[in-house]
Amino acid sequence: NAGVTQTPKFQVLKTGQSMTLQCAQDMNHEYMSWYRQDPGMGLRLIHYSVGAGITDQGEVPNGYNVSRSTTEDFPLRLLSAAPSQTSVYFCASSYTLVGELFFGEGSRLTVL
Amino acid sequence: KNEVEQSPQNLTAQEGEFITINCSYSVGISALHWLQQHPGGGIVSLFMLSSGKKKHGRLIATINIQEKHSSLHITASHPRDSAVYICAVRSRSSGNTPLVFGKGTRLSVIA
Numbered sequence: 001n002a003g004v005t006q007t008p009k010f011q012v013l014k015t016g017q018s019m020t021l022q023c024a025q026d027m028n029h030e031y032m033s034w035y036r037q038d039p040g041m042g043l044r045l046i047h048y049s050v051g052a053g054i055t056d057q058g059e060v061p062n063g064y065n066v067s068r069s070t071t072e073d074f075p076l077r078l079l080s081a082a083p084s085q086t087s088v089y090f091c092a093s094s095y096t097l098v099g100e101l102f103f104g105e106g107s108r109l110t111v112l
Numbered sequence: 113k114n115e116v117e118q119s120p121q122n123l124t125a126q127e128g129e130f131i132t133i134n135c136s137y138s139v140g141i142s143a144l145h146w147l148q149q150h151p152g153g154g155i156v157s158l159f160m161l162s163s164g165k166k167k168h169g170r171l172i173a174t175i176n177i178q179e180k181h182s183s184l185h186i187t188a189s190h191p192r193d194s195a196v197y198i199c200a201v202r203s204r205s206s207g208n209t210p211l212v213f214g215k216g217t218r219l220s221v222i223a
Contacts, residue, residue, distance in 0.1 A: 035213075042116070042213035043198070090155060098143040098162075098202060101211075103155040 002026050006091045006104025013081040013111045021076040021107050023091030029102070031094045032074040036060065036087040037106075043090065049074055050097070081111045118199050118214035125221050131186040133217045135199030138180065145211065146173050146184050147198040155198070158184070189221045 033048035045058030159173040
């Protein structure tokens, strides 16, 4: 099984550019989420989804959009990149809200 | 607000030592996760528990619901155990909102 596939692994953007981080899972998990990880801070929730067609904001949603058109895919869109969005991003999924977590390998984003 | 505190923040051990990492939280929870992140690497789930104790190889996780505290133990530590260990909890009253994470404990095991 591929598990959680996250792309790209590395990306450099200029301020104002937009991009999409892709996340796909093949485990039929209902619950998917996006986190950012910054030095000295714990993982912080950006957006999450409890099933296809259902998304909600997390702790730090500003500047990001998500959609969940299928169970498998949960892309994260940066609308107009800012240097403050330089971070490592992780996608995660689980079968239930309290189920075992599966993480993607992470995407390191640098915004110049 | 649910707070998750881990201690110590950093830990250096000699190979073979017994290691304990602690996690305290402030609200009633439905589940607690221990995660491992190797340098420059992804995050993997080690344990998920809501009561008692779980063991996998040299790793043992315990939780005391009344004291709102969990520990992760590593027996006979090895340099390959060097990683950041992260505690995360899900509050019983948080609705659909997922986990709250601690800031992690950075472990270095020296040969």
